[in-house]
Amino acid sequence: MNTPAGLAATPLGKAAGIVRDYVLRMYYVVDEVPRRQRLRLTPLLLGVEYLVYRVDSLAERNAAVDLDAVRGSDYEAFHTYKKAFEKVLRLLRAWNDDVAFLVDEAERFIRLENGTTSRGTVARDDILAMVELRPTDVRLLRAMTFALRGRAMDPATRDLLWPVEVLADIANDLRHYEQDVAAGTLNVYAAFVKLFGDAAASELRREVDRYEAMFLERLSALPPERRARVADVCRRRYAEAVGPYPRTAGHRPAPAPAPASPSGTALRKGVAVGGALTVGVLAAVAYRRGRTPPVSQTSIPLPPHIERGRTS
Template sequence: MNGLARLAATPLGKAVGITRDYVSRLYYVVDEVPRGQRLRLTPVLLAVEYLVYRVDSLAERNTEVDLDAERTSDYEAFHTYKRAFEKVLRRVGAWNEDVAFLVDEAERFIRLENATTSRGTLTRGDFLALVELRPTDVRLLRAMTFALRGRPMPPETRDLLWPVEVLADIANDLRHYEQDVALGTLNVYAAFVRLYGDTAAAELRREVDRYESMFLERLSALPAERRARVAEVCRRRYEAAVRPYPRTITAPPAPAPPPPPGGTRPRGRVAVGAVLTAASLAAAAYGLRRFRPSHPTPALRTPRGHLA
């Protein structure tokens, strides 16, 4: 693995990729954020996404441990992160009811993912629930942009983007299907293969078609002059979900090679990540004070999606 690929696989590299693909190339375009504001918003959003990936590392190393049942030190770490997260976001003016709702949704996803992977009893509904909750981190970034700008989040574009975010998550699993199978990572297509065998692609395509129909129906409510541009940037995010699916892997994969020395996530790195994030947010706060909200945004409602 070369240096750039190795960097892209780190929490920082992943955070940069997510911020670029979702914030810069999707949310800023759909929400028509002025360029000057983008320069001030992006460092804070990048720092938050980095912290999200550090928290996610706790879930990754506990896939076989039911944290609610065993109450390990990582169980307490989730609560510690959440309290620190809220404190920092309040300090920089990036906290409102929408953000608070999504922070709770992020914790719900982490606990649901841990419960399902540690207990091993997964149904179609379980996987779809995970897929619908998994984009919570990017939804959180979008909610923060409105909090920092002191604006309410328009419900029509929030509803419009909800299925796009789900489709983009499915597309990501399809792109990484073989890699995830080899590593034993949770992957919705691999899950459908286990549940449905040779008909997995058709079953997953049914769900993709349902989410895309939801998006297209909501897109029609936008002003005509905006539809083409919004459709373009949204479809770009989920394009892999509507292309031909990968060939299914039926034979057990060869064991993944062990991580190199120092490749695991020692507890100290998690602490350093939290400190770096807090410092980054504090440094960015100075230039963002003008965006402090003067009034709270209306509460975010439960996501609009229904399992089949």
């Protein structure tokens, strides 16, 4: 675990990789965030992404259990995480309508993934719905940077990045295809192989071409002086999606998770939620140090309910 590879596989290591690849190398560049602000924002975003990976561990642990049908302690843990998450973001003043919407989208993805994997059958539409929702965590990080800076998010840039985030997620699955197959974890290419066999690569390539065409069309609306720079940083994120695909591997079934005692599950939940709150509070303290006292929690109005469809 103390090796670089071992540390990278931990929730904190994974979170650091996401912040590096998406926030530092893409979002800050596309959104032209000043360097001084980057130093202030990055530790907070790392803490939030760490919480996301803690929640994701619940979904992985319950891949074979439909949490909506079997309402055990992990079902309740999702709600506990969400409430704690919102409290931390409000304390940091990193909460706005866009953030609220994406927190709901993250829960929708977790439930979609859990419901699909627990059934054991995945249709093409299910796969595409999940791959389009799965980047919600990185979209949340970007929305937070705007909330923390007190700025409104530009809808055109948000829509421009939407297919890039989907393509980057597909690229990540292609990069980790054999590893995911061996571990029995959800992988879009592996799912296409199960559905289409030898035609999997061409079927997935068709979807990749569709998403990339969407990106290029929206990219053309940018001013020429920004277009090349944005195209460069975005294409780096999804390079594997448009390159050669890996050879298909034998799909071994995932090992059945060992049953956990109720007390063990409750203990894990308590530790996870406690850790989440600790990270959030420490981040809040660091962020607020030297600034004016925070506004009382009760004085912050709840955001209005937002109705949005999936970005086309």
